[in-house]
Amino acid sequence: xxxxxxxxxxxxxxxxxxxxxxxxxxxxxxxxxxxxxxxxxxxxxxxxxxxxxxxxxxxxxxxxxxxxxxxxxxxxxxxxxxxxxxxxxxxxxxxxxxxxxxxxxxxxxxxxxxxxxxxxxxxxxxxxxxxxxxxxxxxxxxxxxxxxxxxxxxxxxxxxxxxxxxxxxxxxxxxxxxxxxxxxxxxxxxxxxxxxxxxxxxxxxxxxxxxxxxxxxxxxxxxxxxxxxxxxxxxxxxxxxxxxxxxxxxxxxxxxxxxxxxxxxxxxxxxxxxxxxxxxxxxxxxxxxxxxxxxxxxxxxxxxxxxxxxxxxxxxxxxxxxxxxxxxxxxxxxxxxxxxxxxxxxxxxxxxxxxxxxxxx
Numbered sequence: 001x002x003x004x005x006x007x008x009x010x011x012x013x014x015x016x017x018x019x020x021x022x023x024x025x026x027x028x029x030x031x032x033x034x035x036x037x038x039x040x041x042x043x044x045x046x047x048x049x050x051x052x053x054x055x056x057x058x059x060x061x062x063x064x065x066x067x068x069x070x071x072x073x074x075x076x077x078x079x080x081x082x083x084x085x086x087x088x089x090x091x092x093x094x095x096x097x098x099x100x101x102x103x104x105x106x107x108x109x110x111x112x113x114x115x116x117x118x119x120x121x122x123x124x125x126x127x128x129x130x131x132x133x134x135x136x137x138x139x140x141x142x143x144x145x146x147x148x149x150x151x152x153x154x155x156x157x158x159x160x161x162x163x164x165x166x167x168x169x170x171x172x173x174x175x176x177x178x179x180x181x182x183x184x185x186x187x188x189x190x191x192x193x194x195x196x197x198x199x200x201x202x203x204x205x206x207x208x209x210x211x212x213x214x215x216x217x218x219x220x221x222x223x224x225x226x227x228x229x230x231x232x233x234x235x236x237x238x239x240x241x242x243x244x245x246x247x248x249x250x251x252x253x254x255x256x257x258x259x260x261x262x263x264x265x266x267x268x269x270x271x272x273x274x275x276x277x278x279x280x281x282x283x284x285x286x287x288x289x290x291x292x293x294x295x296x297x298x299x300x301x302x303x304x305x306x307x308x309x310x311x312x313x314x315x316x317x318x319x320x321x322x323x324x325x326x327x328x329x330x331x332x333x334x335x336x337x338x339x340x341x342x343x344x345x346x347x348x349x350x351x352x353x354x355x356x357x358x359x360x361x
Contacts, residue, residue: 029300112181142178254292
């Protein structure tokens, strides 16, 4: 078990969002859920998925809990499958049981974001060397599902069947992960020209070819993820934020998960805040983070997944590590945490092939 101590929370303090004591309690809440083997399930007794596991691990690094974060990444290294992937869901038990044997590409790719974030948080070259084979194999798995139009097929089933269908949210997350993977490769002086081509083709698809993705326009993640994943920047990003604002943002409560459902969710709200910060809208980001403090559980420091405002009801009744993790990352970006700003600001991440220079149809 991780030895309890006071987390470093000076950059996790925001007016109306977190005091130093509240930030420490939230970090402690995530640590309390982490298993001795490093795994971070949604909550004890529920399941772990690789994406949310990484999100929670990055949040631990924002508070200086580097040993706990490293254990989370080493759990991934130990459980990586021969094809470079992980299963989509592992039930919290002893040992962990596999409950979804599919392999989702955005889940697999996200390890690169976490590994780069941990390296920037710690400067630990030994860690980067140890995790490089894991990152490399994960990226290679994901790129085997890239389609001719640049988009990423979202899943491979356990029998080996790959889907050509692509999700805009998932592909946008993969875009971010590929840029972080290229940063890892550059740091190790191991050029990956195929990855550079892949990320450029993927960005081109996200920016110019919405028809190459399944229609999930009702979901707020499809609205903001092209911005959060760094495929849309500058004026393009700001225009997209404005286009969906009134559809998805419920003033004073947070961000809808799906329209027209009267349900706001903490994770989507915190991710939108992070996207807003990335495009220079810090005041708006702060407003969004303040608006979801009604989801905070004062006893654990964790956050409820969502709130059905027509019924004045918390739903589902679960306090999830990934909701707390996404909030801590957004707060860390607003608070100037160097590693988080570098990873999610994206200014210094490799871009790969410039989509404006590629000859894709």
